[in-house]
Amino acid sequence: MIHKNTPLKEVLALAAPCRCNACNHGCKFGSGSLVGDDAKRIARFLNISEEDLKKGFLEEVELFNKKLPRPRLIREKNKPYGRCVFFDDEKGCTIHEVKPLECKTSISCKDYGEELSVWFMVNHAVDVDNAESIRQYAKYIKSGGKLIEGARIEQLVPDKVKLRKILKYEIL
Numbered sequence: 001m002i003h004k005n006t007p008l009k010e011v012l013a014l015a016a017p018c019r020c021n022a023c024n025h026g027c028k029f030g031s032g033s034l035v036g037d038d039a040k041r042i043a044r045f046l047n048i049s050e051e052d053l054k055k056g057f058l059e060e061v062e063l064f065n066k067k068l069p070r071p072r073l074i075r076e077k078n079k080p081y082g083r084c085v086f087f088d089d090e091k092g093c094t095i096h097e098v099k100p101l102e103c104k105t106s107i108s109c110k111d112y113g114e115e116l117s118v119w120f121m122v123n124h125a126v127d128v129d130n131a132e133s134i135r136q137y138a139k140y141i142k143s144g145g146k147l148i149e150g151a152r153i154e155q156l157v158p159d160k161v162k163l164r165k166i167l168k169y170e171i172l
Contacts, residue, residue, distance in 0.1 A: 032102030
């Protein structure tokens with residue numbers, strides 16, 4: 001069972017590198033956010049500077065009021081989605097060996113794939129010290145978003161008074 005505090009090492013073991021059609025499908029419609037040393041590893045793999053990686057291959061996305069870089073999307077006209085700049089129809093992910101953590105944890109072919117995605121979200125996108133991030137996470141939950149053990153909003157913000165104030169927009 002995957003929970004909020006599952007160690008990264010265990011998460012990566014569960015999310016063994018996969019190149020199946022189910023997992024590659026997402027690469028045709030989006031890309032995963034970079035966290036930690038992802039940019040450094042990708043730049044080194046491509047033999048370019050982190051600045052060149054940022055300028056030529058990345059764009060910023062906002063998840064739960066947090067700005068994160070992700071591989072740029074190659075969009076078709078009038079479409080809000082697009083293929084990851086690093087995805088090739090013949091080869092699949094061209095940076096597979098060093099792909100972003102969110103990509104590594106977004107596997108579609110396993111029963112627990114969605115739990116891995118939620119693990120990434122609560123550990124790398126939701127900011128418990130940011131009131132708007134908590135409000136957006138609360139909306140995600142209210143709209144039927146998947147939860148994992150340890151990731152209920154009351155567990156992320158255990159101070160009941162503070163949580164109530166955040167959700168009533170009393171804390172900005």
